[in-house]
Amino acid sequence: MSERTKSNASLLAAIRQVHQDSSGRYGSPRVHAGLRKQGRGASRGRIERLMHRHGIRAIMASPRRVRTTDSPIAPNLIARLHRCREDPDAHSRSAPILSAMPLSVQPQHLKEIDVCGLSR
Template structure:
């Protein structure tokens, strides 16, 4: 037993209070050499300033966690509370969330092949080389495709990310992952952002991005193509991170009966949460 606990009755009583659901109170009192009567008297005292502070902080943590629909863990909850002017440390918030069972929703990933690089189309050089930084918006875009399961079959999502802001500036959803899917996401990004010539567009070597139609669209907008090395997902890590976030924070917690239902949910996630309010670790 920690000697500090035995020398400090308040610390002993706090330990007992924190662990009384796991161990008998009388057993802990005996081990820590304090009396059960002393513990219950301590527990019945008027709330201390620290207790009041903890209660206020816990309420703020629960609110931040609720506002993110359960998606935020301790690092982002800490960031939210810091913007509110609360000075609690990240360690204190982490301990309090763990003690009260407040955790970010997660789920194991599922894998489906969305990249078909078995083609003879031209391959662009890798201009990014895993340097995932940009000096301003619309200097570097990343593009990729993922899938969402529904009772009607797969729904495919093509997305274009601005590397500077990490926002999804273009996206499209279809029941297929042909060239038109990727082209629709690119068209949305170009129409909304109107980038200047010289922007770098980075993607994998999939047939959608290497196709003549897609390359013509890039050339027409003055956009320079860049492609990852073969079968290397780390060359497009920020997009992989976005898809992981989408699935662990939303898709894996839904049971979509129709593609239309999934489309509405994903639209709300991208435009209502991810692009507007989500705190990005980058």
Template sequence: MIEDYRDAWPVRVLCDAREVSASGYSARRGRPESARAAANRALLGDIRRIHAQHRGRYGAPRIHAALRAEGRPVGRGRIERLMRRHGIRAKTPRRFRVVTTDNRHTLPIADNLLDQSFVATRPNQVWLADITYIPTDEGGCTSPPFWTCSLARWWAGRCASTCVRNWRSRR
């Protein structure tokens, strides 16, 4: 901080603000960089390189593994400390939320006849349905819960993507 503002403020004022003696600051400026600081600077460059190579997705454990694979023996705690000190963070994956309703249309919407009252007084009075979301390589699709092989074959012919084939291959 003192180096950043020494052109705008007297060094003695900056040293007082940081509670550092002016002579101590001068002595520190004259000393060469320590071996540990130089090693940390080089390590920080490698951390930034690996972090950028993996588009910011790698955190300290993966960067630690990558550095060890490169033959750099370094502790994970040191990597964590350098990343924290320099504001390097892994991107956390966003929680995937399945959206099955598209209400941005002009089609008529069915009336809510049940009004959340799911109790029936006689058979066949209330019918309910549900769908199951199936993640696929193309993104995903939905299926009815009463899944049979004959229904799967019928639905595969009607589905725009190959979601049934992809789903069955994952089983």
């Protein structure tokens, strides 16, 4: 048996121990950190490879899914009516400050506002 095989066998035993101590919750990054705390020097890639080959995996949370039922559409509590298309004069009532101001006094950016599809 080669030195690498012996080394992998002892490393695998240490990996299984750290994984078991965590109740199967640790993946390769945490197993690597745990082994480093113990003084075992091995790269994370090597630990990943050994864990993958021997089927050692972390317990993962199940994906969350929506658990609501078909709920009714919420009522319109504001009951706001948009009457721009129905009432062409609605723009003058919706912006009384601008309509009270003569066009010569209004700032340039306010003159170009198109309220409800009607230009001023």
